[in-house]
Amino acid sequence: MLRLNPRQRDVLIEKMPDVANLAAGRRFSVNSLTERPFSVALAVAGVAGWIACWTFTLVLAGRNDR
Numbered sequence: 001m002l003r004l005n006p007r008q009r010d011v012l013i014e015k016m017p018d019v020a021n022l023a024a025g026r027r028f029s030v031n032s033l034t035e036r037p038f039s040v041a042l043a044v045a046g047v048a049g050w051i052a053c054w055t056f057t058l059v060l061a062g063r064n065d066r
Contacts, residue, residue, distance in 0.1 A: 013061045020053030 004012065027046025 013057055016053050016057040020050045024050035
């Protein structure tokens with residue numbers, strides 16, 4: 001298991017939502033900028049990745065072992 005010091009945890013908690021938003025935004029922009037038809041599977045993957053990043057952030061922020 002990855003062990004983070006309090007500062008590393010704070011930085012990760014601060015930046016992970018940005019990563020989630022970039023991942024979801026990239027997924028939807030790729031769908032809209034290509035000539036391929038809209039892919040529901042890729043859209044669902046983007047939303048799932050966004051939810052996973054936010055869940056990870058909330059779980060990490062809720063830990064009390066500082």
